[in-house]
Amino acid sequence: MRKKTAISKNIQPNVENLPFTEYYQSIPDVRKVPRGTITVRQQLIYAISDLTGKSIYTIRRWATGKIVPLPLEQEVIADLLKSDVETLFPEA
Secondary structure, eight states: OOOOOGGGGGOOOOTTOOOHHHHHHHSOOOOOOOTTOOOHHHHHHHHHHHHHOOOHHHHHHHHTTSSOOOHHHHHHHHHHHTOOHHHHOTTO
16 A cells, blocks of 8 residues: 555645535546656555555546445545535435
8 A cells, every 4th residue: 555645735626515426527627648647536546555455446436436435435535525424425
């Protein structure tokens, strides 16, 4: 696992109160970045992975809405995005 670094400092809070899947989709996905550069979406995935101990593949499944994280993991994501669990995961 990576240490908690400046990556999580670049994560923007969920000020628009979007559900987690919509928040993830609202982040620009820049495909043409120099090699070795981490996109904002990747930074979010890595930060959540570091905090929860889950794989990046699991985090992507959460972000795309294929599966819903457990309540403890939902709280960690809500803390990172400075939002509440009910807003991020309304169906859970």
